[in-house]
Amino acid sequence: MTPLGRLAEVHFAYEPDRPVLRGADLDIRRGVRLAVLGPNGGGKTTAFRLLAGTVAPDSGTVEVLGTPVSRSRRALLELRRRVQLVLQDPDDQLFAATVAQDVSFGPINLGLPRDEVRARVDAALTALDITDLAGRPPHLLSNGQKKRVTIAGAVAMRPDLLVLDEPTAGLDPAAVEATLATLAELHAAGTTIVLSTHDVDLAHRWADEVAVLVDGEFRAGAPDDLLVDEKLLAAARLGPAWAPAVRALLRRHGLEHLSPSVPGEALRSALPADGRS
Amino acid sequence: MTPLGRLAEVHFAYEPDRPVLRGADLDIRRGVRLAVLGPNGGGKTTAFRLLAGTVAPDSGTVEVLGTPVSRSRRALLELRRRVQLVLQDPDDQLFAATVAQDVSFGPINLGLPRDEVRARVDAALTALDITDLAGRPPHLLSNGQKKRVTIAGAVAMRPDLLVLDEPTAGLDPAAVEATLATLAELHAAGTTIVLSTHDVDLAHRWADEVAVLVDGEFRAGAPDDLLVDEKLLAAARLGPAWAPAVRALLRRHGLEHLSPSVPGEALRSALPADGRS
């Protein structure tokens, strides 16, 4: 089956002598939840930009639904319906005077009739649970709220593929959980989701598939395999994830059934059961 | 012994109806490494600002070395030599044309002779391992580099107490380790260090003492005690730390000697030893 998004043998450099991507291959299958991990400056954002068509590869192919991404105006507008990229800093995406106005910007650019624009704005605000913020100006929002608004702005475009650059960066753990819950709902409703993160534990917990960027190339695979590979992760300036590492340790001692996926589970397994002992 | 820094019964609100600190007590003992944890908007930055004297409490006492922090010009001058605060967003903090000029700003304002200013700038750049950036304009640096420059600017003031607001936010794991290593060196050289973070595992690994902000008050204690307290941490919009949770689980099964402090140790303990199965 044609992947929803694909990079094949992609080379890219902002400055000639400092390549960012060096023959990167990545397939994004429809319906997947893919986490992209890698060092800062390692090319995660660049790969996302290529998929969204804001930059073009020096060589190699970038395809969305089997069609090469073209930078012609017409093709880009079509691409916006397919792929939406949410940038890391929400202040780079919010420009309008209120939340509702901002979210309406994309649908208006799609040339939709006014009623449809309104319907999409309402649906997007509801999906992100921010209807109460509709009339607020961005500067009265917290960073976490701003992030939700930018995601709503992308969701209002009804993309097949939603790409998020570090959507949990700077959020406190409770806000991270809320964001993951929202992404789970969008995924359940049929959107393919790709996100980048530094948090290997988060990637392990959330993703069906992970891709690790090392030296300008992707290594993709199952979280359980890749996120315990110390050598690979060290090359990507990351460390292994806790959950699979602890599971390996417990397995060796015949305690695999206790494997915790979050620390709280480990704590509860450590408690004496039912007040005995 | 007089604590280096102290908040006692501090109340503070930016707007009358939204208190941030509500009777907060915190002692910062000289020589400690203290991690402050809490939700976004919970008052971590405010507590730091109080210590640095950029805001004054509505009621209660803020003391540095037993002297109440006063906002008089003379007292603030003295305070700046004692306490240096590094703010979170480096993009909004660097203002000079080059890194070296930016770092020299504080020492020049201290009225030091030119040679001493140079010596301090060199020492600070060396401590942060950024001597190669000295002549670069700050806005062309990466986020991680900018963060190091802001820390260098504070270090050049030779403070007794260095307070860092989220120094590892947005950094990739390797850059986090490098920052912690730098802080360890500064600590070894005699600086008392306080930092805020959302990362409970980082706090557990790095800190001698932790303080959790819940509902405008601090709960301070040993990392091993506080960072497994699920209720307390949930109230602070955090979750428990992995390392002590896994240790508790392993202890219950007589495997405490295997307790990993990072996932890599768990992986290595899980490997068959010396090629034997």
Next chain:
Amino acid sequence: MHIAEGFLPPVHAAAWTVAAAPFVVHGVRAVVRQVREDPDSKLLLGAAGAFTFVLSALKIPSVTGSSSHPTGTGLGTVLFRPPVMAVLGTIVLLFQALLLAHGGLTTLGANAFSMAVAGPWIAYGAYRATRRFGLAISVFLAGALANLATYGVTTLQLALAFPDPTGGIAGAVAKFGSIFAITQIPLAVVEGLLTVLVVRLLAHN
């Protein structure tokens, strides 16, 4: 300092609005043309306007040891030229009125004339005339004279509206002018110096 809401009699308020209008309309035409030729310049104009607003909100040291605000129009003019400053300055004045109740709607025309028209054009004239003496001198004069011109015109506007019973308009200029002169001349020098420092800083970047 802007003229406060309702401070000018209606006829004066209307007359200054008419006086400022051609300059602002000329600027608006320039902006519309620029945006049509290059739609992306909208964002740059937005950045320039926001910069101008924030510049006028910065605190600079003044004579008494307290602090005051620069007008920012000298720097803005050197960077963005007078027609654009007429538009950006007027928008900034509107924002200051509606966000901070600083200045006013009825006095918007008078304030626009002094801050968004007179200040920038005089600064630009001084800058061009002295450009050959070196960047520092011409930038200093642009910053200082924009500031002085703005306050000079404000003084004139107030004197015309409230002539002295015996000294007439000239007497009123002396009265209002001397109040401002004490603070304003040193402040203009400070703004000139500030403008030079900022341009130097930006030239390094």
Next chain:
Amino acid sequence: MTRRDAPLETLAHTGPWRERHPADKAVLALGLLVCAVALPPWPGAAVVGTVALVLLAGPAGVGPGRAVRLLRAPAAFIVVGALPLLVAVGGPTVLRWDPAGLARAGELVGRSLAATLCLLLFAATTPLADVLPRLSRLGVPPAVTEVAALIYRLLFLLLDTARTVREAQAGRLGFATRGAALRSAAGQAGAVFVRAFDRARRLDEGLALRGYGGDLAVDVDAPAPSRRFIASSVLLLAVVVTTTLLLRLVIA
């Protein structure tokens, strides 16, 4: 903390008239403003000022205490600006006390305070977000209203930058001497400039991702103007005008 940058804007966004069409509030507040400057200051300023203050403190949801606090800074400007009217030049002493000046200064302060209260009434109930898109109906080209909207958005970000730089400088003794303070101010301006254009460049990409093609049109959602509100406002204005004129007759 951006709330402190623009207290009026925050009130406008949270107040009871938030959902009203800006035309409603414009007729009321700007109508009063016209009365304040056009009617004879005595007793016009007193009547308009009282009505505006009562509206501000009551129905507009600002509250009396906050209304007075908001008036404080502009009032100081107004009073200082009116001081020269108390003296006259010429005569043997160059400057002399002018007994007639007190009345003129009083009228000026009264008119200006009343007008400022009307401005506050508008600004504290009407977010700029509602005003800007509608300026195009008054003949302002969309290019200018869109630039104004971008200025509005960016200025809060840049105020944050300026404040953070200032705080960082203060921490390193950037305001210990006058020379240091001037260098600090220049540093702030430089940082804000660099940041302003960096922000604009990044925003350009952010907008492109949502199909930006040079047009910043957005859907402005607002209820229709309320006929009742506008009719009551016009009635109130008529009452203000007649009361003023009647009182004037009585006083005369």
